[in-house]
Amino acid sequence: MTEFTKPTPAMASARTANEPLPEAGRSAGTPHLGMTSRQAWVTMALAVLILIPSMYGFVGKFVEFVHIYRGASGGEFAIAPILNYLLASAGFFCMLLWAAWNGMFRDVERPKVEFLENERLLDRDVRT
Amino acid sequence: MTSGSQATPAATVPDHPAHEDLVDEKIILCYYVAALTFLTVSMLAGLLVALQLVHWNVLRGIELLSPGRWRMIHTNAIAYGFLANAFLGTLHWVVPRLTFHKVLSKPLSWFIFVTWQVIVGLTALGIILGPTFQDQPWLLELAKQWRLPMNLGAQGLEWGETPFWIDPVALLGLLLVAVNFMVPIGKSKGPMYVTLWYFMAAFVWTFLTYAMGNLLPEYVVAGTSAGAIGGLFIHDLVGLFVTPLGWGLMYYFVPILLKRPIWSHGLSLVGFWGLAFFYPLQGIHHFLYTPIPMFLQYGAVISTIAVELVVATVVINFFGTLGKKGSEFFTNLPIRYFYTGMVFYFITCFQCALQVTLTFQKLIHFTDWVVGHAHLVMFGVFSLWLFGIMTYLFPRLLGRPWYSRTLCEYHYWLSSVSLFVMFLDLTLAGVFQGWYWASLQPWDASTDGSQPFWITRVFAGLGMFAGLLCFLANLWMTWRGAEAAERSSGRVAAATA
Ligand code: HEM
Numbered sequence: 001m002t003e004f005t006k007p008t009p010a011m012a013s014a015r016t017a018n019e020p021l022p023e024a025g026r027s028a029g030t031p032h033l034g035m036t037s038r039q040a041w042v043t044m045a046l047a048v049l050i051l052i053p054s055m056y057g058f059v060g061k062f063v064e065f066v067h068i069y070r071g072a073s074g075g076e077f078a079i080a081p082i083l084n085y086l087l088a089s090a091g092f093f094c095m096l097l098w099a100a101w102n103g104m105f106r107d108v109e110r111p112k113v114e115f116l117e118n119e120r121l122l123d124r125d126v127r128t
Numbered sequence: 129m130t131s132g133s134q135a136t137p138a139a140t141v142p143d144h145p146a147h148e149d150l151v152d153e154k155i156i157l158c159y160y161v162a163a164l165t166f167l168t169v170s171m172l173a174g175l176l177v178a179l180q181l182v183h184w185n186v187l188r189g190i191e192l193l194s195p196g197r198w199r200m201i202h203t204n205a206i207a208y209g210f211l212a213n214a215f216l217g218t219l220h221w222v223v224p225r226l227t228f229h230k231v232l233s234k235p236l237s238w239f240i241f242v243t244w245q246v247i248v249g250l251t252a253l254g255i256i257l258g259p260t261f262q263d264q265p266w267l268l269e270l271a272k273q274w275r276l277p278m279n280l281g282a283q284g285l286e287w288g289e290t291p292f293w294i295d296p297v298a299l300l301g302l303l304l305v306a307v308n309f310m311v312p313i314g315k316s317k318g319p320m321y322v323t324l325w326y327f328m329a330a331f332v333w334t335f336l337t338y339a340m341g342n343l344l345p346e347y348v349v350a351g352t353s354a355g356a357i358g359g360l361f362i363h364d365l366v367g368l369f370v371t372p373l374g375w376g377l378m379y380y381f382v383p384i385l386l387k388r389p390i391w392s393h394g395l396s397l398v399g400f401w402g403l404a405f406f407y408p409l410q411g412i413h414h415f416l417y418t419p420i421p422m423f424l425q426y427g428a429v430i431s432t433i434a435v436e437l438v439v440a441t442v443v444i445n446f447f448g449t450l451g452k453k454g455s456e457f458f459t460n461l462p463i464r465y466f467y468t469g470m471v472f473y474f475i476t477c478f479q480c481a482l483q484v485t486l487t488f489q490k491l492i493h494f495t496d497w498v499v500g501h502a503h504l505v506m507f508g509v510f511s512l513w514l515f516g517i518m519t520y521l522f523p524r525l526l527g528r529p530w531y532s533r534t535l536c537e538y539h540y541w542l543s544s545v546s547l548f549v550m551f552l553d554l555t556l557a558g559v560f561q562g563w564y565w566a567s568l569q570p571w572d573a574s575t576d577g578s579q580p581f582w583i584t585r586v587f588a589g590l591g592m593f594a595g596l597l598c599f600l601a602n603l604w605m606t607w608r609g610a611e612a613a614e615r616s617s618g619r620v621a622a623a624t625a
Binding site: 091123 | 147225226318320336360384387388389394395398402404408431434437438
């Protein structure tokens with residue numbers, strides 16, 4: 001099997017002269033690979049809006065767990081769905097940590113531009 | 129068959145793979161043909177069930193083709209025959225192009241393709257023949273001897289009707305799918321595009337959800353507890369199998385077709401992680417007012433509301449991406465399919481916000497409201513997205529434009545308008561039924577009162593089916609290489625114009 005490497009930005013920029021740039025970062029005030037301040041605000045606001053109820057849900061689940069051990073009526077069978085959820089969430093939490101550790105969120109807007117450049121490369125070869 | 133990309137020279141940029149080395153176009157075509165075949169079967173089954181409900185069962189008296197069995201064929205053929213096949217085919221296009229790596233193994237891909245069709249075929253056989261065969265004394269004896277569950281046919285689990293003896297094979301198939309696609313994803317370096325996050329999660333979730341929903345209630349837990357697991361299963365099938373694949377594909381195709389990147393990649397990641405942490409909590413909202421303890425029911429209500437916010441991130445992001453390119457909605461057919469699906473998605477989620485309240489549940493539980501909701505999300509959202517993707521990819525896979533742009537338009541309009549009529553019709557039917565029941569009138573009063581709605585549903589279903597026939601006819605003509613119908617009159621047959 002032939003192994004390929006992902007094109008570097010330098011390779012990606014080897015566009016032919018008549019190919020238009022993707023609109024990535026071309027609108028006024030958009031840094032090429034970063035976010036505009038509006039994007040950053042919306043992202044932050046939604047992150048908070050989501051994180052607060054999520055923490056509430058999370059803590060709620062733990063409270064339920066405690067209830068079970070205190071013998072809340074009919075509590076035992078709730079163990080299956082709650083354990084199920086906690087296990088899945090623990091997995092995702094580890095994945096989130098792993099992703100952050102490996103720099104997946106460092107230049108967070110870069111992948112959206114890179115992917116379109118890669119598509120352009122693949123299609124340019126197809127069409128020529 | 130001529131392939132659009134096979135006629136092209138190899139890649140010209142050093143170290144950069146060529147499309148034809150990455151993508152196996154033949155398998156995509158095979159998956160799409162299988163998907164459309166199962167969609168046709170499923171829609172016919174839906175029509176048969178709809179006819180039964182207006183007392184016009186054309187197969188009356190044929191035990192093997194009784195409506196109860198057709199209903200299961202309808203839902204299973206959609207989920208495992210149409211959606212799964214169409215998704216798998218599209219993944220064979222998207223994953224190698226996004227990662228620049230081929231899938232793990234081409235023979236494995238073909239093995240999975242064949243196995244999956246066998247699984248879906250056997251499920252259909254099990255559903256149709258099982259209930260008749262399992263009455264046989266020799267089979268009862270065998271089941272007793274080997275301590276097997278008695279239900280040779282459909283398993284008594286909503287959406288998990290796949291007979292129990294197929295479950296291990298289906299699980300193996302899902303595991304192989306995960307391995308085949310995770311290897312190229314694992315090989316790609318650097319920060320990942322959001323589509324790959326969604327795909328990775330979907331591969332793991334689908335396997336776990338299928339195992340949980342099919343094995344636990346059958347072998348481990350029973351009674352209300354099994355009911356709670358069943359609730360998680362039906363909900364997670366939509367939310368952890370169909371939704372991540374669907375959104376992942378939208379994050380891939382929309383920027384390509386609009387020729388601009390997604391508005392905010394950061395926001396898309398917030399949406400992804402929100403889905404990851406919230407979705408698994410919600411299943412029990414299907415069982416409000418049941419003997420499941422109230423604190424679990426309230427937990428599900430809260431997490432459902434949290435997911436509404438996650439949905440908002442996704443919708444804002446896609447409409448932000450469309451931005452000033454709104455005219456594409458009218459000229460670019462795949463984009464029209466995608467954004468129509470997104471509007472329907474928003475309506476579905478808005479409905480969820482209402483449905484999840486106990487007050488609302490009192491009225492609509494067990495009514496046709498839920499059936500309307502199911503059609504809106506499965507057909508109005510995910511099927512429309514897949515039609516959009518097929519409308520874009522078929523010309524590329526076959527190497528020629530669509531035979532008829534007009535037929536493409538008919539497909540879009542018949543599908544989306546008929547679906548919307550069906551949705552409104554069933555939603556209203558649900559409200560009527562709820563009030564009939566609340567007024568404690570005899571059951572017959574509610575079914576008689578539902579007749580106008582059920583008759584309307586037959587016509588809406590016929591409209592959706594007519595749309596599919598337009599698509600199939602167009603595909604047939606395009607495949608055969610017929611001269612594009614509108615070319616002579618100067619119209620462009622390319623649906624992605
Ligand atoms: C020809 C068009 C169709 C017709 C006439 C039709 C009709 C029906 C009928 C009569 C039912 C059973 C409702 C009941 O039990 O009361 C049903 C269920 C269902 N159908 Fe369809 N259907 C059609 C197309 C589709 C498509 C294309 C999809 C998905 C892409 C779909 C998804 C579903 C689902 C998910 C259910 C289960 C609903 C539930 O259990 O709440 N249907 N359909």
